């Protein structure tokens with residue numbers, strides 16, 4: 001039976017976990033998912049931000065659950081995945097938790113390098129691994145990773161080697177898991193945003209001349225809005241993308257097409 005295009009984009013009846021969901025792109029994705037009919041859980045290590053996010057969305061008439069989650073801690077990931085699976089129809093995971101370290105390699109302490117890799121890459125692996133245990137049993141699931149244009153190019157704006165390496169890893173982990181799980185009903189894709197105004201980029205964008213520099217590199221000539229990334233994530237998570245797996249979709253105003 002064929003469905004209508006809007007039905008394929010609907011997330012009705014699906015439970016979704018969004019890591020790093022208390023802020024920025026993750027929070028906007030929570031809003032878009034809830035409006036598309038999903039039962040949404042946001043997981044984040046920032047408990048104050050979790051409470052604020054829940055209050056903010058409740059004020060807008062949007063219901064969601066919050067759970068403390070540290071994506072770098074295996075025990076925390078296992079516990080949250082168990083709780084989300086118990087809600088039923090756990091079909092969507094969005095890996096949005098992330099951080100950066102804008103420093104020359106020669107100035108970058110090993111601990112900071114490891115922290116970025118742990119959150120951005122190992123966290124994505126751990127959450128995907130644990131979510132997949134439920135999704136493989138169900139025979140269906142869709143995972144969307146939040147990579148970055150910096151995982152597709154070498155950078156070239158300022159030094160940020162740990163971030164670049166971690167996001168490049170996320171792009172190829174996406175391909176690798178997509179191939180491993182394709183025959184068993186799980187799709188895994190990624191989005192690669194250019195620069196979005198969020199707490200993560202606040203200090204960067206406050207630097208003199210930085211915004212102009214970034215816009216000069218963006219063919220469409222403006223910053224990416226959080227909802228534009230969230231809409232792309234929703235598409236990839238939904239049945240509208242049923243034949244797409246292993247793909248990284250730039251949401252970048254044409255940046256990587258250059």
Ligand SMILES: NC(=O)c1ccc[n+]([C@@H]2O[C@H](COP(=O)([O-])OP(=O)(O)OC[C@H]3O[C@@H](n4cnc5c(N)ncnc54)[C@H](O)[C@@H]3O)[C@@H](O)[C@H]2O)c1
Pocket residue numbers: 019020021022023024025026043044045046049069070071072095096097098099119123146147148149192193194195196197198199200201
């Ligand atoms: N903002 C941008 O310009 C941009 C561009 C490309 C990609 N991204 C990526 O988008 C994702 C979201 O970034 P954002 O801009 O919304 O940033 P943000 O700082 O607003 O949100 C990131 C969230 O991740 C959470 N987090 C960090 N470490 C965590 C951990 N160990 N466990 C659980 N939660 C953790 C933070 O508490 C925060 O709530 C990141 O992966 C980032 O690399 C952002």
